[in-house]
Amino acid sequence: DGGITQSPKYLFRKEGQNVTLSCEQNLNHDAMYWYRQDPGQGLRLIYYSQIVNDFQKGDIAEGYSVSREKKESFPLTVTSAQKNPTAFYLCASSTPRTGEYGYTFGSGTRLTVV
Amino acid sequence: GQQVMQIPQYQHVQEGEDFTTYCNSSTTLSNIQWYKQRPGGHPVFLIQLVKSGEVKKQKRLTFQFGEAKKNSSLHITATQTTDVGTYFCAELKTSYDKVIFGPGTSLSVIP
Numbered sequence: 001d002g003g004i005t006q007s008p009k010y011l012f013r014k015e016g017q018n019v020t021l022s023c024e025q026n027l028n029h030d031a032m033y034w035y036r037q038d039p040g041q042g043l044r045l046i047y048y049s050q051i052v053n054d055f056q057k058g059d060i061a062e063g064y065s066v067s068r069e070k071k072e073s074f075p076l077t078v079t080s081a082q083k084n085p086t087a088f089y090l091c092a093s094s095t096p097r098t099g100e101y102g103y104t105f106g107s108g109t110r111l112t113v114v
Numbered sequence: 115g116q117q118v119m120q121i122p123q124y125q126h127v128q129e130g131e132d133f134t135t136y137c138n139s140s141t142t143l144s145n146i147q148w149y150k151q152r153p154g155g156h157p158v159f160l161i162q163l164v165k166s167g168e169v170k171k172q173k174r175l176t177f178q179f180g181e182a183k184k185n186s187s188l189h190i191t192a193t194q195t196t197d198v199g200t201y202f203c204a205e206l207k208t209s210y211d212k213v214i215f216g217p218g219t220s221l222s223v224i225p
Binding site for chain 1: 155158159202211220
């Protein structure tokens, strides 16, 4: 079955550490996205990529980094510079027909700083 | 920053009652998308509206796009416990191929 796989589902990080969240899709989608969701709030865009080896900052990119070396993969690194990283992180992908099918989301990674 | 607002933020209804959430923008929207996120889950795309005054139905769900393309609504008839979740409206920024989400309306259904 095609879909988006995010791992791990839960992640605990000590303050000062960098962590990388994995996002893999086998939908052959060109575009991929990372969103952050805080409890009881909407989704805020961190980074997005419309094509391999290219990506753009979203609304809250500070303290995060990404890479897009393969079409299938769009990992997100939460660096120690991110002051409040505890959140639910969602990866999504889309075809050029985003209007018709919308985004496809992964099941998310819950990151907690301990 | 966020450009669409939603009301109410929370809604509790008795099973069988109707439910409506509203999405409002100060600027004209190119389109409006609706997503549903179950508790503990991820958002799932429901529909997109593009035309002024457009109305679309999916079983008990009715989606409407305002004549001025500055607001939209989602109406659920005779709610069921399976309707529980957060409903987000969003705009697809076609120039950038990115979706900007509203804050969502959280629906609770009391059996």
